[in-house]
Amino acid sequence: MAEYKEIDSVAVIELKNPPANALSKALVTGLNNGVKRAIDNPRIKSIVLIGNGQHFSAGADITEFPRVADVTSKQGVSLLTVGDVIESCNKPVVSAIHGVCFGGGLEIALFSHYRLAVQSAKLGFPEVSLGILPGANGTQRLPRVVGFEVAMDMIVSGKPVSAPQALQYGILDKIVDGDLLTAAVQFAKTLNTVPHDRRLKNVPVPNSENANKHFEEKLAKIKQKQRGYIAPINCLKAVKASVDLPYSEGVTKEFQLFMELMSSAQARGQQYSFFSERAATKWYLSASKNYKVSKDIPVKTAGVIGAGTMGSGIAVSLLTSGIPVILVEQDSKNLERGIELIKSILQGGVKLKRMTQSQMNQILQILQPTTKIEDLQSVDLIIEAVFENLKLKQELFSKLDKICKRDTVLCSNTSTLDIDKIAKSTSRPEKVVGTHFFAPAHIMPLLENVYGNHTSAETIATVMKLSKKIRKIPVLVKTCHGFVANRTFFEYSQELRFVVEEGLLPNEVDDILEDFGMPMGVFKVNDLSGIDVGWRIRQEQAIANGFNLTTNTRYINGERYCAIADKIFQAGRYGRKTGKGWYQYDKPGGRVAMVDPNVNNIILNHCKELGLTRRKISTQEVIERCMFAAINEGFRCLEDGIASKPEEIDTIWLHGFGFPRYRGGPMFYASQVGLRKVYERIKYYQKHFPETSHWIASEMLQRIAESGRNVPISEWTKFNPTPTSSRL
Numbered sequence: 146m147a148e149y150k151e152i153d154s155v156a157v158i159e160l161k162n163p164p165a166n167a168l169s170k171a172l173v174t175g176l177n178n179g180v181k182r183a184i185d186n187p188r189i190k191s192i193v194l195i196g197n198g199q200h201f202s203a204g205a206d207i208t209e210f211p212r213v214a215d216v217t218s219k220q221g222v223s224l225l226t227v228g229d230v231i232e233s234c235n236k237p238v239v240s241a242i243h244g245v246c247f248g249g250g251l252e253i254a255l256f257s258h259y260r261l262a263v264q265s266a267k268l269g270f271p272e273v274s275l276g277i278l279p280g281a282n283g284t285q286r287l288p289r290v291v292g293f294e295v296a297m298d299m300i301v302s303g304k305p306v307s308a309p310q311a312l313q314y315g316i317l318d319k320i321v322d323g324d325l326l327t328a329a330v331q332f333a334k335t336l337n338t339v340p341h342d343r344r345l346k347n348v349p350v351p352n353s354e355n356a357n358k359h360f361e362e363k364l365a366k367i368k369q370k371q372r373g374y375i376a377p378i379n380c381l382k383a384v385k386a387s388v389d390l391p392y393s394e395g396v397t398k399e400f401q402l403f404m405e406l407m408s409s410a411q412a413r414g415q416q417y418s419f420f421s422e423r424a425a426t427k428w429y430l431s432a433s434k435n436y437k438v439s440k441d442i443p444v445k446t447a448g449v450i451g452a453g454t455m456g457s458g459i460a461v462s463l464l465t466s467g468i469p470v471i472l473v474e475q476d477s478k479n480l481e482r483g484i485e486l487i488k489s490i491l492q493g494g495v496k497l498k499r500m501t502q503s504q505m506n507q508i509l510q511i512l513q514p515t516t517k518i519e520d521l522q523s524v525d526l527i528i529e530a531v532f533e534n535l536k537l538k539q540e541l542f543s544k545l546d547k548i549c550k551r552d553t554v555l556c557s558n559t560s561t562l563d564i565d566k567i568a569k570s571t572s573r574p575e576k577v578v579g580t581h582f583f584a585p586a587h588i589m590p591l592l593e594n595v596y597g598n599h600t601s602a603e604t605i606a607t608v609m610k611l612s613k614k615i616r617k618i619p620v621l622v623k624t625c626h627g628f629v630a631n632r633t634f635f636e637y638s639q640e641l642r643f644v645v646e647e648g649l650l651p652n653e654v655d656d657i658l659e660d661f662g663m664p665m666g667v668f669k670v671n672d673l674s675g676i677d678v679g680w681r682i683r684q685e686q687a688i689a690n691g692f693n694l695t696t697n698t699r700y701i702n703g704e705r706y707c708a709i710a711d712k713i714f715q716a717g718r719y720g721r722k723t724g725k726g727w728y729q730y731d732k733p734g735g736r737v738a739m740v741d742p743n744v745n746n747i748i749l750n751h752c753k754e755l756g757l758t759r760r761k762i763s764t765q766e767v768i769e770r771c772m773f774a775a776i777n778e779g780f781r782c783l784e785d786g787i788a789s790k791p792e793e794i795d796t797i798w799l800h801g802f803g804f805p806r807y808r809g810g811p812m813f814y815a816s817q818v819g820l821r822k823v824y825e826r827i828k829y830y831q832k833h834f835p836e837t838s839h840w841i842a843s844e845m846l847q848r849i850a851e852s853g854r855n856v857p858i859s860e861w862t863k864f865n866p867t868p869t870s871s872r873l
């Protein structure tokens with residue numbers, strides 16, 4: 146775990162716990178033993194700590210967190226005990242850093258007396274994203290090096306800094322070229338004693354005159370931008386303690402704030418999210434088709450068809466990752482509009498200092514706009530993002546099949562349509578796959594990749610790899626109408642439309658959802674993605690089912706239907722883009738949503754026409770109805786083999802819909818509420834709303850609820866009554 150060796154008078158202790166040298170109890174014990182061995186050896190004059198493999202250390206071992214008792218136990222060796230041993234050691238200790246030096250890893254480095262790093266290293270405290278704070282004195286030590294404001298920013302944001310930035314802040318003493326170990330040993334040999342100010346606990350916090358002001362400003366920002374999250378607030382309070390209290394009292398305050406977080410439900414949700422998004426990327430269809438064994442096709446050039454809302458954002462994601470794009474539109478007017486959209490997105494990046502004007506110009510050089518689909522003949526991969534219309538997409542794929550080279554991967558950004566139906570218009574269904582981006586496509590992190598019955602492992606591997614290359618979090622699901630994201634979101638939003646039909650107004654529903662932690666209420670989301678898009682999807686589905694949808698429709702094949710959204714569409718209110726939808730906006734494309742009495746009239750008239758009596762609906766009822774409807778559908782996706790594990794559904798909601806990370810995702814939320822209760826409430830709603838089939842409880846949910854025990858999420862799929870494949 147920690148390998149000890151001697152190079153002349155220098156003891157070298159190598160942290161070794163692949164893949165990221167997480168500081169497990171065993172590694173910390175090994176480190177402690179190594180430092181003590183060096184202290185006890187009179188021939189040793191100084192000590193170097195270095196990481197084996199790709200990183201110095203990714204910090205404390207998160208898998209050990211559930212055992213909070215271990216973390217806090219005074220028995221055994223903790224990061225704090227080894228930290229004390231390092232800091233009080235009379236032989237200089239040098240941390241030699243490469244890869245990442247995160248969390249507890251950075252705390253070890255800050256207990257050390259000197260820090261060196263290679264140019265590419267990254268240093269930071271990401272604990273806040275796990276719902277905790279750097280609890281091994283990081284909140285008291287970092288400010289003593291970098292001052293209050295920088296420490297506050299680093300710890301509250303969790304964002305790492307580069308080695309050159311860390312050098313500038315004084316976190317690093319030196320950036321070294323060439324072999325890190327050789328340089329560190331050479332450096333260590335020049336050291337004899339440990340000066341007083343190299344033990345950070347002896348040092349006051351510099352530049353702390355305006356700490357109160359900075360504290361108040363940051364607190365206000367957190368409350369506005371990270372509404373509901375407790376970890377950033379405790380991080381901030383802990384850093385402030387470094388200024389307000391002597392070191393010995395500051396660490397006690399840090400411990401108290403750390404323990405508050407560690408035992409919180411939010412930390413459980415955030416740590417679950419860390420593992421669920423990694424579990425979701427590990428796709429598995431069979432022994433010969435999975436993330437471990439399947440090879441991808443390198444994507445050196447790409448095509449995007451349709452330069453509307455989605456196509457332009459998709460093109461930006463590809464272009465900013467260095468992939469040249471041929472952008473195809475149906476005519477030059479739409480093409481011009483698409484190019485302008487792309488330019489305005491990039492210009493936004495320049496404004497926010499994410500890129501320079503000259504980088505933007507370079508990016509535009511690898512964009513080739515055209516109205517000729519034939520120009521796509523030799524690209525490696527194409528993403529189609531034209532209107533949501535099956536016939537149109539089939540025609541397009543059939544053309545692409547004839548035009549493109551044989552191994553071009555053909556992707557559709559369809560948000561609902563069956564990939565198999567699109568694939569069947571080609572002679573290469575194995576190359577056809579869904580790549581479902583979320584709006585705005587250049588910002589939203591999720592990529593829901595969708596395989597059909599004929600999609601090859603190579604095609605899947607290609608889009609999963611590409612997702613990472615373009616900085617997206619990929620999840621692989623199986624084709625069906627709406628896949629996982631829209632299938633579950635549909636039930637959530639449908640139930641909320643019913644709530645509006647029964648008594649609440651859109652802004653009242655949105656307020657409840659935003660208080661629950663959603664970044665935006667469902668009606669604001671509808672306005673953003675386009676009321677016309679939703680309308681088109683409903684029309685498509687109705688046509689596919691041989692049904693004629695009108696604004697008077699109340700039931701479809703006996704199923705309750707709410708036509709208010711269609712009436713909003715009929716009123717020419719297409720959402721933000723037209724400056725009015727469920728809300729009134731400051732201007733077309735504007736962001737400021739205002740309650741519009743005209744919308745309220747549409748709703749009230751609708752109810753009057755149908756003779757519906759409106760009623761008061763409680764917050765609890767709203768949350769239960771939308772969440773439990775989505776959760777029930779999530780279980781059905783598992784039953785149908787559309788998703789293979791609950792973690793996929795949760796990752797989709799976290800990164801596609803901005804579900805609050807501290808709640809883990811809808812399925813994790815269900816586990817926290819308790820599946821027995823979720824099941825009972827679903828049965829209750831089924832009794833009250835028998836004409837809505839999403840209240841028929843999933844059999845899998847029923848089995849778990851009736852098992853009489855608290856089944857952990859990792860075991861839920863064992864209760865699947867219809868295991869469909871080997872994907873479990």
Ligand SMILES: CCCCCCCCCCCCCC(=O)CC(=O)SCCNC(=O)CCNC(=O)[C@H](O)C(C)(C)COP(=O)(O)OP(=O)(O)OC[C@H]1O[C@@H](n2cnc3c(N)ncnc32)[C@H](O)[C@@H]1OP(=O)(O)O
Nearest residue numbers: 165167203204205206207208217248249271279280281423
């Ligand atoms: C009265 C006194 C009593 C004593 C009281 C004592 C109290 C003291 C308490 C001290 C508590 C310490 C507090 C502290 O500072 C806590 C921390 O350090 S929390 C950890 C912070 N670190 C992170 O959040 C880093 C997370 N990891 C990453 O960012 C990335 O994984 C990384 C950049 C390292 C690598 O990224 P990438 O190459 O993309 O690979 P993956 O992300 O897929 O990771 C590969 C693999 O590694 C696993 N892993 C990564 N980090 C950790 C980790 N920290 N712990 C456990 N496992 C980790 C990851 O899950 C992947 O595993 P797979 O199985 O392959 O999916």
Ligand SMILES: NC(=O)C1=CN([C@@H]2O[C@H](COP(=O)(O)OP(=O)(O)OC[C@H]3O[C@@H](n4cnc5c(N)ncnc54)[C@H](O)[C@@H]3O)[C@@H](O)[C@H]2O)C=CC1
Nearest residue numbers: 451452453454455474475479530531532533559560584674
């Ligand atoms: N808007 C959203 O929030 C999301 C939409 N989607 C899906 O993405 C696709 C595109 O949606 P949007 O970008 O919102 O639509 P959009 O209406 O903004 O853009 C579609 C573009 O396709 C172009 N187009 C139409 N036929 C074409 C053809 N034959 N050749 C070349 N270009 C053609 C149109 O001119 C238009 O610019 C749809 O399948 C939609 O369901 C997926 C996720 C989210």
